[in-house]
Amino acid sequence: MSNFLFLFRGGDAARRNQTPEEMQAEMQKWGAWMGGLKEKGQLVDGLPLAKEGNVVKKGGEVITDGPFAEGSEVVGGYLIVTSNDQKGAVEISKGCPIFEHGGNVEVRQIMSMDM
Amino acid sequence: MIETKKQVENLFRYEYGKIIGVLINKFGPSNLERIEDAVQDALLKAMQVWGYKNLPENPTSWLYRVATNNLIDVLRRDKKMLLAADDKTNLTENHISIPEIVLESIISDSQLKMIFACCHPSLSVDYQIILSLKLIGGFGNKEIAKALLKKEDSVAKSYTRAKKMLKSNITTLDIPIEIGLQSRLSIVLRVIYLLFSEGYASSTGSEIIKRDICLESIRLALMLSENEYCNRPNVNALLALMCFHTSRFEARVNEDGELVDLEHQDRTKYDNNLIAIGIEHLENASKAVLEPSNYHLEAAVSYYHCIAKTFELTDWNSILNLYNLQLKRQYSPVVQLNRIVPYYKVNGPKKAMGKLLEFEGSAYFKVSALYYAIKAELLLQLGIKEETLVALKNAVDQTENDMEKNHFLKKMVQLRTEMM
Numbered sequence: 064m065s066n067f068l069f070l071f072r073g074g075d076a077a078r079r080n081q082t083p084e085e086m087q088a089e090m091q092k093w094g095a096w097m098g099g100l101k102e103k104g105q106l107v108d109g110l111p112l113a114k115e116g117n118v119v120k121k122g123g124e125v126i127t128d129g130p131f132a133e134g135s136e137v138v139g140g141y142l143i144v145t146s147n148d149q150k151g152a153v154e155i156s157k158g159c160p161i162f163e164h165g166g167n168v169e170v171r172q173i174m175s176m177d178m
Numbered sequence: 179m180i181e182t183k184k185q186v187e188n189l190f191r192y193e194y195g196k197i198i199g200v201l202i203n204k205f206g207p208s209n210l211e212r213i214e215d216a217v218q219d220a221l222l223k224a225m226q227v228w229g230y231k232n233l234p235e236n237p238t239s240w241l242y243r244v245a246t247n248n249l250i251d252v253l254r255r256d257k258k259m260l261l262a263a264d265d266k267t268n269l270t271e272n273h274i275s276i277p278e279i280v281l282e283s284i285i286s287d288s289q290l291k292m293i294f295a296c297c298h299p300s301l302s303v304d305y306q307i308i309l310s311l312k313l314i315g316g317f318g319n320k321e322i323a324k325a326l327l328k329k330e331d332s333v334a335k336s337y338t339r340a341k342k343m344l345k346s347n348i349t350t351l352d353i354p355i356e357i358g359l360q361s362r363l364s365i366v367l368r369v370i371y372l373l374f375s376e377g378y379a380s381s382t383g384s385e386i387i388k389r390d391i392c393l394e395s396i397r398l399a400l401m402l403s404e405n406e407y408c409n410r411p412n413v414n415a416l417l418a419l420m421c422f423h424t425s426r427f428e429a430r431v432n433e434d435g436e437l438v439d440l441e442h443q444d445r446t447k448y449d450n451n452l453i454a455i456g457i458e459h460l461e462n463a464s465k466a467v468l469e470p471s472n473y474h475l476e477a478a479v480s481y482y483h484c485i486a487k488t489f490e491l492t493d494w495n496s497i498l499n500l501y502n503l504q505l506k507r508q509y510s511p512v513v514q515l516n517r518i519v520p521y522y523k524v525n526g527p528k529k530a531m532g533k534l535l536e537f538e539g540s541a542y543f544k545v546s547a548l549y550y551a552i553k554a555e556l557l558l559q560l561g562i563k564e565e566t567l568v569a570l571k572n573a574v575d576q577t578e579n580d581m582e583k584n585h586f587l588k589k590m591v592q593l594r595t596e597m598m
Contacts, residue, residue, distance in 0.1 A: 078222060082318020086225045089192035098213030111226040140226065 066107055067152035069142040071159070094161040100144060105155060109142035128144040130175065138164075148164030188390065192220055194239060194316035195292075196285045197245050202313075203288035204352045205249065207295070210341055212252050213245075225275065239281055290405055291351035293398055294362060297369040300347040305378065306369045314395040318389075323596045326376060326385040354409070363408060364581035367473070370395050374420050380430060380437050392424045401458070414463035415473035420442035421456030423482035427502050437585040441489040461498055467522040475504045494523035511542045518552050520534045527559035547577035551586065563597055 081089065096175045100106040114136075130137050144150040149172055156168040194217055201213045220241050234240040276284070296309040323330040354362040371424035377391030390544045393396065399417045402408040429447040432438050440558075450508055460477055467474070480498050486492035501517035515537070522530030543549040557566040570593070573586045 078225075079218070081317045082320055083190035084321060086190065086316065087188070088219050090190075090229040093225075097230065109230055111188040111230055140230070155530055157593040 064145050065175065067144050067146055067149070067155075067168075068171045068173050069109075069136050069144065069152075069156055069159070070169040070171070071140045071142070071161050072083060072136060072138055072167050072169065074161050074164030075139065077138070077164035089163075092163075096158050096160055097142070099158070100155065105144045105146065107142065107143040107145055111140035121164060138144060179546075188316075189237065190224075191316035191390075193241050195314045195462055196238060196289065197241050198316075199288040199292040200242065200281075200284055201245065202295075202340065203284075203291055205253070206350060207345050207348050209249070209253070210345055212249060212256075216249035216252065217241075219248050230407065236278055239276070239278055242281060246558075255485075273584055286401065286404070288351065288410070291353055293401065294353055294365055295344065295348050295351050296350055297362075297366040298333040298344070299362070299365055303369070303372060304336060305343055306334070307336050307342050309344060310369060310373060310398070311391070314398065315391075316321070317391075317394075320386045321384075321390075324384040325391055327381055327383045330581060353405075353407075354551070359407060359533055360410075363402070363410065365414070366402070367399075367412060370398050371416060371473070372500075373421075374423075375510055378423055378427070378447070381579050382435070385431065385435075389424075389427055392420065392427065394522070395425065396420050403462075406562055411463045411467040412473050414459040415477050417472050418456045418460035419457065419477035421452045421479055422477060422484045425452035425456065425484055434587070437581045439585070440483065443489075445487070448484060452491065456481065456484070466555045467550050468470060470503075472507070473508075475500050491585045492523070495521045498524050511540075512548075515543065515546065515548055515552065522556060522559075531556045531560065544574055547579075547582060547586075548572045550576060554586075554589070558593070563593060567593060 078086075078088070078089070097106060097109070114132060115128075118127045120126070144152060144155055146155060151169070152170050156170050159168050161168060197217045197220065198213060202210065205213060223244055224237070224241060227232070263328065287460075292314050293310070296313060297306050301309070307321065310594060311322055312319075319330050319333045322328070322442075324335045338473075353359075357517075374392055374395035377395065379388075379389045381388075396417065399413060399420065402413045403417060415495070425448050426443065428449070429443040429445065430438055456477070460481060463474055479497050482497050483499075498517070498520040501513060501520060504513050505517065518530055518534055521533060534549075534556060537543045537549070538597045550569045554566050554569035554573060557563075557569055570586050570590045574583055577583055577586070
């Protein structure tokens with residue numbers, strides 16, 4: 064078993080235009096999806112990330128507000144799940160509600176010491 | 179995360195209205211757009227954070243805190259840009275930490291003020307309705323369009339115009355004082371009644387959202403009834419009326435989305451809980467009332483329908499009396515037409531037909547689908563089937579409501595089959 068990092072990107076523009084009812088429905092979908100992962104013992108950790116932040120370059124000489132990349136590129140949150148292999152992790156990511164708003168999930172294996 | 183399933187239905191929608199009200203009350207209607215953005219952002223954040231974890235202990239104060247912070251950030255930024263000299267809002271003042279109990283009372287106070295602002299007499303009825311739905315009910319343009327069978331962008335356009343009018347006519351939120359209260363209150367009640375009718379009307383719009391609009395109207399009237407100055411008999415009468423009607427909501431449309439008339443409704447589908455609440459308010463409405471309002475009379479009619487075990491066992495005599503009272507108070511062709519139904523149940527189809535024919539030729543009834551529907555029913559009872567078909571055809575032609583159209587068409591098909 065290995066741990067995998069899910070990076071959630073995009074879908075912000077579509078979300079902004081949601082009505083309160085739709086937002087609640089989406090929240091419930093995320094809750095249900097993650098609740099399912101938890102029940103199956105696949106969920107390790109995860110949190111959303113704030114929009115604001117900085118990008119620090121050159122040892123602090125250059126600090127920019129950001130990320131402020133293109134909307135579809137900004138990481139909105141992450142999740143760590145366990146799976147046998149990359150294929151299984153990709154399979155898990157397919158249930159993510161982010162696809163409904165045109166967002167995507169980047170699935171990366173987390174390297175461990177005993178590899 | 180499992181708990182999220184148990185959370186209150188429409189939580190986000192209600193919270194949206196609550197926080198909007200508090201912030202408009204505090205920062206004034208001139209900041210309406212900024213406030214809407216701030217609350218929208220707070221909900222967006224809530225959606226992301228709460229989706230991962232559980233709901234916070236008090237979602238309202240969480241949202242209030244986040245939305246207020248958002249708003250103050252924007253106001254500070256704009257203030258810097260405009261260098262506004264005489265800003266009355268002190269942005270450094272601590273708006274953020276308010277004890278829960280205080281927040282609760284601020285919310286109910288500002289919601290009440292919002293009702294009076296959205297139903298301000300300077301606004302047209304359409305604006306009053308859309309503002310109430312958006313700013314108090316927390317409905318989105320999409321939902322309003324779906325329920326009222328309008329295009330989403332025309333809802334958006336009319337909302338933009340309504341907001342403009344609101345901002346130019348209302349600078350601070352108030353509850354009208356004693357002298358002006360009665361007249362303002364009756365306007366508010368009329369708007370709530372119209373709002374309710376939009377939700378209750380049988381149309382092919384989304385049933386779920388329409389039911390929500392009915393419940394929202396009840397919620398608004400309940401807020402009025404909880405205020406000692408606004409808790410008048412007509413408020414209770416309107417509440418009773420809306421509870422009785424809504425109790426039949428599920429029964430008035432069948433599984434296939436077809437209209438079911440009163441006679442054929444499955445009465446086990448009536449919501450007894452709402453009927454009980456309605457009765458309670460009808461009793462409150464009858465206390466210390468010198469002259470019953472139209473809401474009283476209409477509520478009483480609806481009451482007799484709700485408690486009747488079957489259509490035939492309905493107390494038609496009492497209903498007829500109520501219609502007579504209503505007509506005596508104020509002539510209305512709709513009431514006069516509706517009165518024919520209990521009149522027929524009490525006096526038989528022949529006499530009722532005589533009454534109905536008195537209206538024949540009147541411009542109002544010539545274009546009324548209800549007139550032809552009643553006429554068809556009476557003709558059918560009298561066994562005049564050919565003419566029943568003609569009347570039903572007229573009813574089909576006169577209604578623009580697809581559900582009603584199908585209802586009449588179905589009756590025509592049934593009758594034709596019987597005649598073969």
